[in-house]
Protein backbone atom coordinates (compact mmCIF):
# COMPACT_ATOMS: atom_id res chain seq x y z
CA UNK A 1 0.00 0.00 0.00
CA UNK A 2 1.21 3.50 -0.69
CA UNK A 3 0.21 7.00 0.26
CA UNK A 4 0.86 9.96 -1.96
CA UNK A 5 2.22 13.35 -1.11
CA UNK A 6 1.29 16.11 -3.50
CA UNK A 7 4.20 18.42 -4.17
CA UNK A 8 3.87 21.91 -5.57
CA UNK A 9 4.89 20.77 -9.06
CA UNK A 10 1.73 18.59 -9.01
CA UNK A 11 3.89 15.50 -9.33
CA UNK A 12 3.09 12.77 -6.86
CA UNK A 13 5.78 11.27 -4.67
CA UNK A 14 5.07 7.81 -3.30
CA UNK A 15 6.07 6.92 0.25
CA UNK A 16 5.57 3.37 1.49
CA UNK A 17 3.38 3.40 4.61
CA UNK A 18 4.77 0.10 5.86
CA UNK A 19 8.00 1.99 6.61
CA UNK A 20 9.64 1.74 10.04
CA UNK A 21 11.00 5.17 10.91
CA UNK A 22 14.07 4.81 13.13
CA UNK A 23 15.65 8.18 12.40
CA UNK A 24 14.06 10.49 14.99
CA UNK A 25 17.40 12.18 15.75
CA UNK A 26 17.50 13.36 12.12
CA UNK A 27 13.98 14.73 12.37
CA UNK A 28 10.97 13.66 14.40
CA UNK A 29 7.58 13.12 12.75
CA UNK A 30 5.26 16.12 13.19
CA UNK A 31 3.12 15.73 16.30
CA UNK A 32 -0.65 16.11 15.80
CA UNK A 33 -0.67 18.89 18.41
CA UNK A 34 1.90 20.83 16.37
CA UNK A 35 0.03 20.32 13.13
CA UNK A 36 -3.19 21.56 14.69
CA UNK A 37 -1.53 24.67 16.13
CA UNK A 38 0.14 25.42 12.81
CA UNK A 39 -3.07 25.04 10.83
CA UNK A 40 -4.88 27.33 13.26
CA UNK A 41 -2.12 29.94 12.86
CA UNK A 42 -2.14 29.64 9.06
CA UNK A 43 -5.91 30.03 9.06
CA UNK A 44 -5.58 33.40 10.81
CA UNK A 45 -4.97 34.92 7.38
CA UNK A 46 -2.47 37.68 6.65
CA UNK A 47 -0.86 38.48 9.97
CA UNK A 48 2.41 40.22 10.71
CA UNK A 49 3.09 40.08 14.45
CA UNK A 50 4.75 43.52 14.27
CA UNK A 51 1.57 45.17 12.96
CA UNK A 52 -0.33 47.19 15.55
CA UNK A 53 -3.79 46.35 14.20
CA UNK A 54 -6.01 43.55 15.48
CA UNK A 55 -4.62 40.92 13.11
CA UNK A 56 -1.08 41.77 14.08
CA UNK A 57 -1.94 41.62 17.77
CA UNK A 58 -3.53 38.20 17.28
CA UNK A 59 -0.34 36.91 15.66
CA UNK A 60 1.73 38.47 18.45
CA UNK A 61 -0.41 36.61 20.99
CA UNK A 62 0.30 33.30 19.23
CA UNK A 63 4.05 33.96 19.38
CA UNK A 64 4.00 35.02 23.02
CA UNK A 65 2.00 31.91 23.98
CA UNK A 66 4.60 29.74 22.24
CA UNK A 67 7.39 31.67 23.96
CA UNK A 68 5.84 30.70 27.30
CA UNK A 69 5.64 27.07 26.20
CA UNK A 70 9.29 26.94 25.07
CA UNK A 71 10.45 28.86 28.14
CA UNK A 72 8.42 26.56 30.39
CA UNK A 73 10.01 23.52 28.76
CA UNK A 74 13.53 24.61 29.75
CA UNK A 75 12.74 26.32 33.06
CA UNK A 76 13.33 29.84 31.79
CA UNK A 77 11.41 33.08 31.67
CA UNK A 78 9.58 33.47 28.38
CA UNK A 79 11.31 36.84 27.97
CA UNK A 80 14.71 35.18 27.62
CA UNK A 81 13.74 33.10 24.56
CA UNK A 82 14.79 34.31 21.10
CA UNK A 83 13.08 32.53 18.20
CA UNK A 84 15.33 31.66 15.26
CA UNK A 85 15.12 29.74 11.99
CA UNK A 86 16.30 26.52 13.64
CA UNK A 87 18.95 24.91 15.78
CA UNK A 88 21.72 25.89 13.40
CA UNK A 89 20.88 29.58 13.63
CA UNK A 90 20.46 29.38 17.40
CA UNK A 91 23.94 27.82 17.65
CA UNK A 92 25.39 30.44 15.30
CA UNK A 93 23.78 33.27 17.27
CA UNK A 94 25.17 31.93 20.54
CA UNK A 95 28.70 31.45 19.21
CA UNK A 96 29.05 34.54 17.01
CA UNK A 97 26.86 36.66 19.26
CA UNK A 98 29.05 35.89 22.28
CA UNK A 99 32.33 36.37 20.38
CA UNK A 100 31.16 39.73 18.98
CA UNK A 101 29.85 40.93 22.35
CA UNK A 102 33.22 40.08 23.89
CA UNK A 103 34.91 42.00 21.04
CA UNK A 104 36.78 38.83 20.12
CA UNK A 105 38.61 38.81 23.45
CA UNK A 106 37.78 35.18 24.14
CA UNK A 107 38.80 31.63 23.32
CA UNK A 108 36.18 29.10 22.27
CA UNK A 109 36.75 25.67 23.80
CA UNK A 110 34.70 23.39 21.58
CA UNK A 111 34.07 19.79 22.55
CA UNK A 112 35.35 17.26 20.02
CA UNK A 113 31.85 15.82 19.58
CA UNK A 114 29.90 19.02 18.81
CA UNK A 115 27.46 19.16 15.90
CA UNK A 116 28.82 21.06 12.91
CA UNK A 117 26.38 23.88 13.64
CA UNK A 118 28.56 24.69 16.65
CA UNK A 119 31.94 23.47 15.38
CA UNK A 120 31.75 25.34 12.06
CA UNK A 121 30.29 28.48 13.64
CA UNK A 122 33.27 28.47 16.01
CA UNK A 123 35.66 28.02 13.09
CA UNK A 124 34.14 30.99 11.25
CA UNK A 125 33.80 33.22 14.30
CA UNK A 126 37.24 34.80 14.11
CA UNK A 127 38.00 33.72 17.68
CA UNK A 128 40.78 31.36 18.72
CA UNK A 129 39.40 27.82 19.02
CA UNK A 130 40.63 25.03 21.27
CA UNK A 131 39.28 21.48 21.39
CA UNK A 132 37.86 20.01 24.57
CA UNK A 133 38.51 16.27 24.63
CA UNK A 134 36.14 13.46 25.45
CA UNK A 135 37.05 10.23 27.20
CA UNK A 136 36.60 6.76 25.67
CA UNK A 137 33.12 6.58 27.20
CA UNK A 138 32.08 9.52 25.01
CA UNK A 139 31.73 12.16 27.73
CA UNK A 140 33.57 15.44 28.14
CA UNK A 141 36.91 15.03 29.94
CA UNK A 142 36.17 17.11 33.05
CA UNK A 143 39.65 16.57 34.54
CA UNK A 144 41.26 18.03 31.43
CA UNK A 145 38.85 20.98 31.48
CA UNK A 146 39.52 21.61 35.18
CA UNK A 147 43.29 21.54 34.63
CA UNK A 148 43.02 23.95 31.71
CA UNK A 149 40.88 26.37 33.68
CA UNK A 150 43.24 26.29 36.66
CA UNK A 151 46.07 27.46 34.40
CA UNK A 152 43.95 29.79 32.24
CA UNK A 153 45.81 32.95 31.24
CA UNK A 154 42.92 35.39 30.70
CA UNK A 155 45.29 38.21 29.64
CA UNK A 156 46.58 36.16 26.74
CA UNK A 157 43.48 34.09 25.90
CA UNK A 158 40.58 36.28 27.00
CA UNK A 159 37.34 34.87 28.39
CA UNK A 160 37.10 31.06 28.05
CA UNK A 161 33.82 30.04 26.35
CA UNK A 162 33.01 26.34 26.47
CA UNK A 163 30.73 24.79 23.83
CA UNK A 164 29.30 21.52 25.08
CA UNK A 165 26.16 19.78 23.87
CA UNK A 166 23.72 18.17 26.29
CA UNK A 167 23.15 14.96 24.32
CA UNK A 168 25.10 13.79 21.32
CA UNK A 169 23.15 13.41 18.09
CA UNK A 170 25.04 10.30 16.92
CA UNK A 171 25.49 8.28 20.11
CA UNK A 172 22.84 9.80 22.38
CA UNK A 173 25.47 10.04 25.12
CA UNK A 174 24.49 12.62 27.74
CA UNK A 175 27.19 15.10 28.70
CA UNK A 176 28.12 16.33 32.19
CA UNK A 177 27.02 19.87 31.33
CA UNK A 178 26.21 21.08 34.87
CA UNK A 179 29.66 20.02 36.13
CA UNK A 180 31.40 21.59 33.13
CA UNK A 181 29.44 24.84 33.46
CA UNK A 182 30.40 25.06 37.16
CA UNK A 183 34.09 24.72 36.24
CA UNK A 184 33.68 27.47 33.64
CA UNK A 185 31.82 29.76 36.03
CA UNK A 186 34.51 29.39 38.71
CA UNK A 187 37.10 30.35 36.09
CA UNK A 188 35.15 33.43 35.00
CA UNK A 189 34.14 31.73 31.76
CA UNK A 190 30.90 31.07 29.88
CA UNK A 191 29.13 27.96 28.63
CA UNK A 192 27.16 27.53 25.41
CA UNK A 193 25.01 24.39 25.45
CA UNK A 194 23.47 22.88 22.33
CA UNK A 195 20.41 21.08 23.73
CA UNK A 196 18.88 20.36 20.32
CA UNK A 197 18.91 16.58 20.79
CA UNK A 198 18.19 16.62 24.52
CA UNK A 199 15.00 18.68 24.57
CA UNK A 200 11.91 16.51 24.82
CA UNK A 201 14.03 13.44 25.58
CA UNK A 202 15.42 14.28 29.03
CA UNK A 203 14.48 17.08 31.43
CA UNK A 204 16.28 20.32 30.48
CA UNK A 205 16.50 23.14 32.99
CA UNK A 206 18.74 26.12 32.31
CA UNK A 207 19.08 27.00 36.00
CA UNK A 208 20.07 23.48 37.03
CA UNK A 209 22.52 23.25 34.14
CA UNK A 210 24.03 26.62 35.04
CA UNK A 211 24.83 27.43 31.41
CA UNK A 212 24.79 30.88 29.81
CA UNK A 213 23.31 30.03 26.40
CA UNK A 214 21.16 27.09 25.32
CA UNK A 215 19.92 26.27 21.82
CA UNK A 216 16.91 24.16 20.82
CA UNK A 217 15.16 23.16 17.60
CA UNK A 218 11.48 22.49 16.88
CA UNK A 219 11.79 19.59 14.46
CA UNK A 220 13.64 17.37 16.91
CA UNK A 221 10.67 17.46 19.31
CA UNK A 222 7.95 16.85 16.74
CA UNK A 223 7.51 20.44 15.65
CA UNK A 224 8.15 21.87 12.18
CA UNK A 225 11.52 22.25 10.48
CA UNK A 226 12.96 25.73 10.18
CA UNK A 227 12.18 26.96 13.71
CA UNK A 228 14.41 27.03 16.77
CA UNK A 229 15.26 29.17 19.74
CA UNK A 230 18.17 30.45 21.74
CA UNK A 231 17.88 31.04 25.46
CA UNK A 232 20.49 33.25 27.06
CA UNK A 233 20.99 34.16 30.69
CA UNK A 234 19.96 37.75 31.37
CA UNK A 235 23.20 39.70 31.23
CA UNK A 236 25.20 37.12 29.27
CA UNK A 237 27.09 38.90 26.49
CA UNK A 238 25.22 38.61 23.19
CA UNK A 239 25.11 40.65 19.98
CA UNK A 240 22.75 40.14 17.07
CA UNK A 241 24.09 38.49 13.92
CA UNK A 242 21.07 39.45 11.80
CA UNK A 243 20.11 43.12 11.58
CA UNK A 244 16.92 44.65 10.30
CA UNK A 245 13.47 45.30 11.71
CA UNK A 246 14.46 44.76 15.34
CA UNK A 247 12.23 41.75 16.08
CA UNK A 248 13.04 39.49 19.04
CA UNK A 249 14.36 42.37 21.14
CA UNK A 250 16.64 43.32 18.22
CA UNK A 251 18.56 40.09 18.77
CA UNK A 252 17.05 38.36 15.72
CA UNK A 253 15.56 40.62 13.11
CA UNK A 254 13.16 39.23 10.55
CA UNK A 255 9.40 38.70 10.49
CA UNK A 256 8.67 35.75 12.74
CA UNK A 257 7.47 32.39 11.36
CA UNK A 258 4.14 32.57 13.21
CA UNK A 259 2.78 29.15 12.24
CA UNK A 260 6.15 27.48 12.77
CA UNK A 261 6.57 29.06 16.19
CA UNK A 262 3.01 28.01 17.13
CA UNK A 263 3.89 24.45 16.08
CA UNK A 264 7.10 24.56 18.13
CA UNK A 265 5.20 25.63 21.26
CA UNK A 266 2.59 22.90 20.89
CA UNK A 267 5.18 20.24 20.08
CA UNK A 268 7.45 21.05 22.99
CA UNK A 269 4.55 21.05 25.43
CA UNK A 270 3.49 17.60 24.19
CA UNK A 271 7.08 16.35 24.29
CA UNK A 272 7.51 17.40 27.92
CA UNK A 273 4.24 15.67 28.82
CA UNK A 274 5.54 12.56 26.99
CA UNK A 275 8.93 12.43 28.76
CA UNK A 276 8.00 9.28 30.77
CA UNK A 277 6.97 7.51 27.55
CA UNK A 278 10.25 8.48 25.91
CA UNK A 279 12.20 7.18 28.93
CA UNK A 280 10.33 3.88 28.65
CA UNK A 281 11.88 3.31 25.20
CA UNK A 282 15.15 2.36 26.94
CA UNK A 283 13.88 -1.11 27.88
CA UNK A 284 12.94 -1.92 24.27
CA UNK A 285 16.17 -0.38 22.98
CA UNK A 286 18.24 -2.48 25.39
CA UNK A 287 16.38 -5.65 24.39
CA UNK A 288 17.05 -4.87 20.71
CA UNK A 289 20.73 -4.30 21.43
CA UNK A 290 21.00 -7.56 23.43
CA UNK A 291 19.59 -9.47 20.48
CA UNK A 292 21.85 -7.74 17.95
CA UNK A 293 24.87 -8.44 20.13
CA UNK A 294 24.00 -12.10 20.65
CA UNK A 295 22.88 -12.92 17.10
CA UNK A 296 24.77 -10.35 15.05
CA UNK A 297 28.00 -9.67 16.94
CA UNK A 298 27.44 -5.92 17.07
CA UNK A 299 29.27 -3.52 19.36
CA UNK A 300 27.01 -0.94 21.01
CA UNK A 301 28.64 2.50 21.07
CA UNK A 302 28.50 4.17 24.48
CA UNK A 303 26.75 1.20 26.04
CA UNK A 304 28.14 1.91 29.51
CA UNK A 305 27.34 5.64 29.39
CA UNK A 306 24.13 7.46 30.20
CA UNK A 307 22.34 7.72 26.86
CA UNK A 308 19.11 9.04 25.37
CA UNK A 309 16.54 6.26 25.78
CA UNK A 310 15.63 6.21 22.09
CA UNK A 311 19.11 6.22 20.54
CA UNK A 312 21.13 3.14 19.66
CA UNK A 313 24.37 3.48 17.73
CA UNK A 314 25.94 0.14 16.94
CA UNK A 315 28.70 -1.22 14.74
CA UNK A 316 29.51 -4.54 13.14
CA UNK A 317 33.12 -4.53 11.93
CA UNK A 318 33.30 -5.67 8.32
CA UNK A 319 29.71 -4.61 7.51
CA UNK A 320 30.06 -1.13 6.07
CA UNK A 321 27.67 1.47 7.41
CA UNK A 322 26.44 2.57 3.98
CA UNK A 323 25.72 -1.07 3.03
CA UNK A 324 23.68 -1.48 6.22
CA UNK A 325 21.75 1.73 5.62
CA UNK A 326 20.91 0.71 2.05
CA UNK A 327 19.93 -2.85 3.03
CA UNK A 328 17.65 -1.51 5.78
CA UNK A 329 16.18 1.04 3.39
CA UNK A 330 15.29 -1.76 0.95
CA UNK A 331 13.59 -3.52 3.86
CA UNK A 332 11.57 -0.36 4.59
CA UNK A 333 13.58 0.74 7.64
CA UNK A 334 14.93 4.30 7.81
CA UNK A 335 18.17 4.77 9.79
CA UNK A 336 21.32 6.90 9.45
CA UNK A 337 24.95 5.96 9.04
CA UNK A 338 27.00 6.75 12.12
CA UNK A 339 29.29 8.64 9.80
CA UNK A 340 28.28 11.66 7.77
CA UNK A 341 27.87 11.29 4.03
CA UNK A 342 28.81 14.15 1.75
CA UNK A 343 29.35 14.26 -2.01
CA UNK A 344 28.78 10.52 -2.16
CA UNK A 345 31.72 9.87 0.14
CA UNK A 346 31.25 8.49 3.61
CA UNK A 347 33.37 10.34 6.13
CA UNK A 348 34.32 8.57 9.32
CA UNK A 349 32.39 9.90 12.27
CA UNK A 350 34.27 12.65 14.08
CA UNK A 351 32.35 11.69 17.21
CA UNK A 352 33.46 8.06 17.16
CA UNK A 353 37.04 9.04 16.32
CA UNK A 354 37.05 11.46 19.27
CA UNK A 355 36.04 8.50 21.46
CA UNK A 356 39.05 6.58 20.14
CA UNK A 357 36.99 4.04 18.16
CA UNK A 358 38.95 1.85 15.73
CA UNK A 359 38.61 2.40 11.97
CA UNK A 360 36.70 -0.89 11.75
CA UNK A 361 34.12 0.34 14.25
CA UNK A 362 33.89 3.86 12.83
CA UNK A 363 33.29 2.50 9.30
CA UNK A 364 30.53 0.15 10.38
CA UNK A 365 28.51 2.22 12.87
CA UNK A 366 24.88 3.07 12.22
CA UNK A 367 22.48 5.17 14.29
CA UNK A 368 18.96 4.08 15.00
CA UNK A 369 16.77 6.56 16.84
CA UNK A 370 13.22 6.18 18.08
CA UNK A 371 10.68 8.60 19.50
CA UNK A 372 7.15 9.66 20.23
CA UNK A 373 5.33 7.48 17.69
CA UNK A 374 7.59 4.41 17.92
CA UNK A 375 5.78 1.15 18.71
CA UNK A 376 7.47 -1.59 20.77
CA UNK A 377 7.23 -3.85 17.69
CA UNK A 378 9.37 -1.37 15.70
CA UNK A 379 12.44 -2.40 17.69
CA UNK A 380 11.86 -6.04 16.66
CA UNK A 381 11.32 -4.99 13.04
CA UNK A 382 14.62 -3.10 13.02
CA UNK A 383 16.46 -6.06 14.58
CA UNK A 384 14.80 -8.54 12.19
CA UNK A 385 15.68 -6.44 9.13
CA UNK A 386 19.24 -5.85 10.30
CA UNK A 387 19.88 -9.52 11.10
CA UNK A 388 18.44 -10.62 7.78
CA UNK A 389 20.72 -8.18 5.93
CA UNK A 390 23.70 -9.30 8.02
CA UNK A 391 22.97 -12.98 7.36
CA UNK A 392 23.03 -12.31 3.62
CA UNK A 393 26.42 -10.63 3.87
CA UNK A 394 28.72 -10.47 6.84
CA UNK A 395 27.22 -13.38 8.81
CA UNK A 396 26.97 -15.61 5.73
CA UNK A 397 29.91 -17.74 6.70
CA UNK A 398 28.28 -18.48 10.07
CA UNK A 399 24.97 -19.89 8.80
Ligand code: PLP
Pocket residue numbers: 025026085086087088089091115117165168169194196197217218219226227228
Ligand atom coordinates in the same frame (compact mmCIF):
# COMPACT_ATOMS: atom_id res chain seq x y z
N1 PLP B 1 22.61 20.64 16.95
C1 PLP B 1 22.43 19.31 17.00
C2 PLP B 1 23.02 18.53 18.13
C3 PLP B 1 21.71 18.67 16.00
O1 PLP B 1 21.54 17.34 16.05
C4 PLP B 1 21.17 19.44 14.94
C5 PLP B 1 20.44 18.79 13.83
O2 PLP B 1 20.71 17.67 13.47
C6 PLP B 1 21.37 20.83 14.95
C7 PLP B 1 22.10 21.38 15.96
C8 PLP B 1 20.82 21.70 13.86
O3 PLP B 1 19.45 21.92 14.07
P1 PLP B 1 18.52 22.40 12.83
O4 PLP B 1 18.35 21.19 11.96
O5 PLP B 1 17.24 22.83 13.47
O6 PLP B 1 19.21 23.50 12.15
